[in-house]
Amino acid sequence: MTASSDARNPQMKSARLKIWRGTSGENGRYEEFDVAFEDGDSVLDGLVRVRLKHAPDLAIRFSCFNANVCKECTMLIDGKVEYSCIAKLRAGLIQLDPLPNCPILRDLVTDTLSHKERF
Amino acid sequence: MDDIINLETDVLVAGGGAAGMFAAIAAARSGAQVILLDKNVVGRGGASIMAQMTCAAALGEAESDSPELHLLDTLQAGRGLCNENLSALLCEGSPKRIRELAGWRVNWARQENGKINQVKAPGHSRKRCVYVDFLSTGAAICAALRNKVSRNSGIRRLSNVSITDVVIRDGEVIGAVGFDVATSVPTAIKASAVVLSLGGMTKMFQRTTSPNNLAGEGLGIALRAGARLIDIEFLQFYPNGHLAPRMVGLDPTTWEPTRVKLGGRLLNGNHEEFLHNYGEAQGEGYSTTRDTLTYAIYKEVELGRGSPHGGVYLSFQHLDEQVLEAALGPVIDIFKRNNIDLTKQPVEVFPIAHYQMGGIEVNANMESSVPGLYAAGELAGGAHGANRLSGNALPEAVVFGERAGEAAARFASRKKAPTWDKAAAASHIELIRGVHGQNAGQGASPARLMAEVKEMMWRKVGPFRTADALGDALDRIRTMRERDLQACAVSTERIHNASLVEWFELRSGLYAAEALAMSALKRRESRGAHQRDDFPETRGEYKLNQRIWLADGNLASSFVDMPS
Numbered sequence: 001m002t003a004s005s006d007a008r009n010p011q012m013k014s015a016r017l018k019i020w021r022g023t024s025g026e027n028g029r030y031e032e033f034d035v036a037f038e039d040g041d042s043v044l045d046g047l048v049r050v051r052l053k054h055a056p057d058l059a060i061r062f063s064c065f066n067a068n069v070c071k072e073c074t075m076l077i078d079g080k081v082e083y084s085c086i087a088k089l090r091a092g093l094i095q096l097d098p099l100p101n102c103p104i105l106r107d108l109v110t111d112t113l114s115h116k117e118r119f
Numbered sequence: 120m121d122d123i124i125n126l127e128t129d130v131l132v133a134g135g136g137a138a139g140m141f142a143a144i145a146a147a148r149s150g151a152q153v154i155l156l157d158k159n160v161v162g163r164g165g166a167s168i169m170a171q172m173t174c175a176a177a178l179g180e181a182e183s184d185s186p187e188l189h190l191l192d193t194l195q196a197g198r199g200l201c202n203e204n205l206s207a208l209l210c211e212g213s214p215k216r217i218r219e220l221a222g223w224r225v226n227w228a229r230q231e232n233g234k235i236n237q238v239k240a241p242g243h244s245r246k247r248c249v250y251v252d253f254l255s256t257g258a259a260i261c262a263a264l265r266n267k268v269s270r271n272s273g274i275r276r277l278s279n280v281s282i283t284d285v286v287i288r289d290g291e292v293i294g295a296v297g298f299d300v301a302t303s304v305p306t307a308i309k310a311s312a313v314v315l316s317l318g319g320m321t322k323m324f325q326r327t328t329s330p331n332n333l334a335g336e337g338l339g340i341a342l343r344a345g346a347r348l349i350d351i352e353f354l355q356f357y358p359n360g361h362l363a364p365r366m367v368g369l370d371p372t373t374w375e376p377t378r379v380k381l382g383g384r385l386l387n388g389n390h391e392e393f394l395h396n397y398g399e400a401q402g403e404g405y406s407t408t409r410d411t412l413t414y415a416i417y418k419e420v421e422l423g424r425g426s427p428h429g430g431v432y433l434s435f436q437h438l439d440e441q442v443l444e445a446a447l448g449p450v451i452d453i454f455k456r457n458n459i460d461l462t463k464q465p466v467e468v469f470p471i472a473h474y475q476m477g478g479i480e481v482n483a484n485m486e487s488s489v490p491g492l493y494a495a496g497e498l499a500g501g502a503h504g505a506n507r508l509s510g511n512a513l514p515e516a517v518v519f520g521e522r523a524g525e526a527a528a529r530f531a532s533r534k535k536a537p538t539w540d541k542a543a544a545a546s547h548i549e550l551i552r553g554v555h556g557q558n559a560g561q562g563a564s565p566a567r568l569m570a571e572v573k574e575m576m577w578r579k580v581g582p583f584r585t586a587d588a589l590g591d592a593l594d595r596i597r598t599m600r601e602r603d604l605q606a607c608a609v610s611t612e613r614i615h616n617a618s619l620v621e622w623f624e625l626r627s628g629l630y631a632a633e634a635l636a637m638s639a640l641k642r643r644e645s646r647g648a649h650q651r652d653d654f655p656e657t658r659g660e661y662k663l664n665q666r667i668w669l670a671d672g673n674l675a676s677s678f679v680d681m682p683s
Binding site for chain 2: 107
């Protein structure tokens with residue numbers, strides 16, 4: 001388990017994202033990252049910051065970014081299926097897992113496509 | 120990594136938004152076998168699905184109208200630079216496509232008499248814009264097209280596949296190369312014709328309405344294939360982009376249709392109306408085109424009359440709650456979830472990068488200067504000139520998509536079996552293999568370089584430009600393209616490696632950004648969406664279009680007189 005901090009702006013609040021990482025072929029693990037946020041920011045905002053600052057290899061997926069139309073960013077947020085683009089960040093620990101009942105590709109990305117859209 | 124995925128088709132359509140889906144449908148109904156692919160998800164990625172409201176079509180259902188009148192408005196908004204052949208094609212083609220979509224169960228908002236409802240959007244002389252409630256026009260069009268595409272046995276859909284280059288032999292298209300995002304395996308697609316419908320380059324700006332996949336890749340791919348671009352200096356900044364308070368779950372363009380539909384009031388930081396100071400006639404609210412609105416808002420902020428977050432206010436406080444609820448339906452709940460109560464507070468808005476007017480130079484068959492290479496949708500340049508009229512993007516997607524697909528199928532049918540050239544494709548495939556895992560763990564990630572470009576483009580190549588800022592941007596972009604990109608650290612993962620995707624976005628997107636900064640620097644006047652603080656007047660000698668191409672790895676440009 002690793003932890004990184006992000007204390008660039010003392011006026012911002014801080015959330016700790018506990019993120020499941022791994023691929024379908026191996027046992028997963030959790031990694032934790034602190035992200036600064038302002039009220040109203042989304043979980044996806046936090047994940048984008050994690051990729052920028054701490055873990056560029058973190059696998060997430062989205063297209064429309066906070067508009068809630070592409071539906072690609074679905075994941076488990078504290079055990080509930082939600083769109084990370086509209087779920088809000090809050091101070092404290094937030095656990096993020098890949099969708100259940102879908103094959104895991106890597107980290108928070110699961111295989112949600114119709115087989116007809118793949119090779 | 121010796122794997123490679125080999126595919127073959129008559130027509131390859133890259134980009135699965137409305138233009139790409141329509142191109143695929145049109146190519147298939149002309150008898151072609153089609154592969155339709157998208158870096159994200161076919162029918163869900165791209166900008167079309169995010170379009171909220173206006174779609175212009177001279178149906179004449181709300182008042183008398185004609186494609187000729189629609190064309191006049193389009194040309195006027197384009198400030199003298201529209202390719203009139205393309206503008207006319209858009210205006211004439213739109214009614215047919217809109218009715219076709221109605222037949223495919225797009226639920227256009229209707230009047231009580233059953234006719235399609237049409238509203239007057241800024242810059243239009245007639246009630247012309249059709250829409251789907253509530254703020255769901257793009258989503259409804261994409262849902263209908265997804266349905267048509269998925270039931271068409273002539274179309275093979277591939278999601279999560281990114282195209283990096285078109286393959287050329289003897290000056291003609293023979294297919295494309297890219298990689299499977301899910302596995303990073305290089306993918307070679309032999310095709311007799313290729314339609315690029317990959318959208319614009321608005322992701323390259325920090326404040327943007329763009330989805331995550333519009334990094335200008337189509338422009339870079341076209342340039343490297345030898346195709347010409349046109350009008351790249353004209354990038355539309357949407358005037359009333361959401362600024363504050365933080366809002367998620369809705370596109371940041373929500374406010375303009377809401378303002379027009381309900382009569383929202385734009386106010387400066389002193390809570391005073393100001394549009395009349397910038398030419399909006401009294402009693403003719405919402406006639407102001409997007410370029411003028413953007414100018415007015417910037418100037419109010421510059422003059423010290425901005426709102427707390429550096430924009431202006433948009434207020435609906437003069438309206439009853441019932442009026443708001445009737446007009447906005449479930450959208451009201453999204454505002455509530457974001458702690459926004461429009462009866463009690465204004466929101467803050469500020470311009471935001473929205474749409475690329477220019478693009479790949481095409482003829483009326485959507486064919487580029489490279490035989491077999493077609494463009495459609497936002498990526499096709501010319502129809503809008505210096506400024507796009509509100510509501511003209513969705514018709515462009517479906518009209519040009521249909522035309523491109525049909526023309527590409529015709530081109531493919533004249534060729535014998537597609538010919539592949541392994542040697543011509545080899546360097547593109549080797550690049551993908553070489554970039555995968557390059558400098559792993561030893562440098563800035565492509566995401567970081569992207570963040571830097573976006574910040575710089577917003578600051579130096581935004582709505583109001585100067586020679587100094589554009590020159591700085593140009594120097595920095597060239598360094599990024601020639602040096603920083605090569606030094607980027609790309610992860611070694613094979614499965615869903617976003618840094619590999621982002622590296623290739625930058626490879627093309629930096630060409631697109633450079634083309635924009637260069638062409639903006641060369642246009643020493645202000646016109647439409649291109650505003651120069653150091654050359655504030657529109658100048659007659661610049662009533663010309665600027666063409667861009669790649670010569671020995673460097674961008675070149677010249678001013679040309681387009682057909683009218």
